[in-house]
Amino acid sequence: MNTSPSAAESAAEPAAQPTAPSAPSARTQVKRSANRASHDPAVLHAIIDAAWICHVAFRDDHGVHCIPTACWRIGEHLYIHGSNGSRMVKRLLDDECCVTITHVDGLVMARSAFNHSMNYRSAVIYGRFEKVEESGEVDKRDALEAFMEHLAPGRQAEIRPGNDNEYAATTVLRIALAEAACKVRSGPPEDDPEDMDVRAWAGVLPLREVRGAPVPDAACTIAAPYYVRHWQE
Numbered sequence: 001m002n003t004s005p006s007a008a009e010s011a012a013e014p015a016a017q018p019t020a021p022s023a024p025s026a027r028t029q030v031k032r033s034a035n036r037a038s039h040d041p042a043v044l045h046a047i048i049d050a051a052w053i054c055h056v057a058f059r060d061d062h063g064v065h066c067i068p069t070a071c072w073r074i075g076e077h078l079y080i081h082g083s084n085g086s087r088m089v090k091r092l093l094d095d096e097c098c099v100t101i102t103h104v105d106g107l108v109m110a111r112s113a114f115n116h117s118m119n120y121r122s123a124v125i126y127g128r129f130e131k132v133e134e135s136g137e138v139d140k141r142d143a144l145e146a147f148m149e150h151l152a153p154g155r156q157a158e159i160r161p162g163n164d165n166e167y168a169a170t171t172v173l174r175i176a177l178a179e180a181a182c183k184v185r186s187g188p189p190e191d192d193p194e195d196m197d198v199r200a201w202a203g204v205l206p207l208r209e210v211r212g213a214p215v216p217d218a219a220c221t222i223a224a225p226y227y228v229r230h231w232q233e
């Protein structure tokens with residue numbers, strides 16, 4: 001779920017304007033179930049903005065790794081952050097990687113075992129991360145504030161901001177959304193005509209993220225701000 005549709009547009013990078021669908025590259029050309037493919041930037045943006053995390057796949061001397069990490073979008077880039085000492089952060093600056101995001105929207109129950117499916121929205125992004133510097137095209141501090149805005153709009157103004165040491169110990173990375181593919185499945189099961197008489201329930205079991213009731217810290221005496229009061233809406 002996206003807490004802040006505008007967070008992606010709030011930092012310094014010019015507002016992303018979804019334009020015509022991008023042309024797929026050799027590796028983003030969807031072949032299997034190509035009818036579910038999209039290279040429309042607006043679809044990609046929506047999938048990223050609805051995500052709390054992405055998975056980043058990269059290689060090092062020990063093989064291939066796929067690491068979950070928080071993400072957010074500013075314009076035409078996906079952003080992540082981590083400690084300067086993070087193996088992942090260091091490796092991502094050296095080489096190409098692949099980032100994925102998946103939202104599961106439902107279990108699709110068909111009348112035959114092999115026609116079962118899932119409803120989903122997924123994205124695969126290829127490229128190389130670059131370091132976001134202070135006073136860069138997008139300032140590192142602005143990028144981290146956009147992350148906070150993505151999580152809880154308005155919270156940045158309430159909290160103790162990061163100090164110089166904290167910012168210095170943190171690396172912010174971004175990857176361009178220039179080479180990406182999305183796949184989206186929705187709707188009912190697609191049964192073969194000869195299976196329509198099978199006496200099994202068929203349909204979709206929807207799945208969604210559920211927001212729980214906020215749990216204040218025992219020592220917190222502050223009235224719940226807007227984003228806490230409206231967390232479950």
Ligand SMILES: Cc1cc2nc3c(=O)[nH]c(=O)nc-3n(C[C@H](O)[C@H](O)[C@H](O)COP(=O)(O)OP(=O)(O)OC[C@H]3O[C@@H](n4cnc5c(N)ncnc54)[C@H](O)[C@@H]3O)c2cc1C
Binds near residue numbers: 029031118182
């Ligand atoms: C929730 C979920 C469950 C799935 N379960 C299964 C399963 O059980 N078995 C199975 O075979 N497949 C499953 N899929 C589909 C799977 O993600 C692949 O699309 C499919 O396996 C084809 O892979 P491929 O590499 O052969 O596709 P190809 O069409 O050859 O892939 C070509 C390119 O298309 C892009 N692409 C491929 N898949 C995706 C994707 N899902 N999202 C965005 N871009 C993509 C990539 O850039 C890839 O390099 C599932 C997908 C989701 C989101």
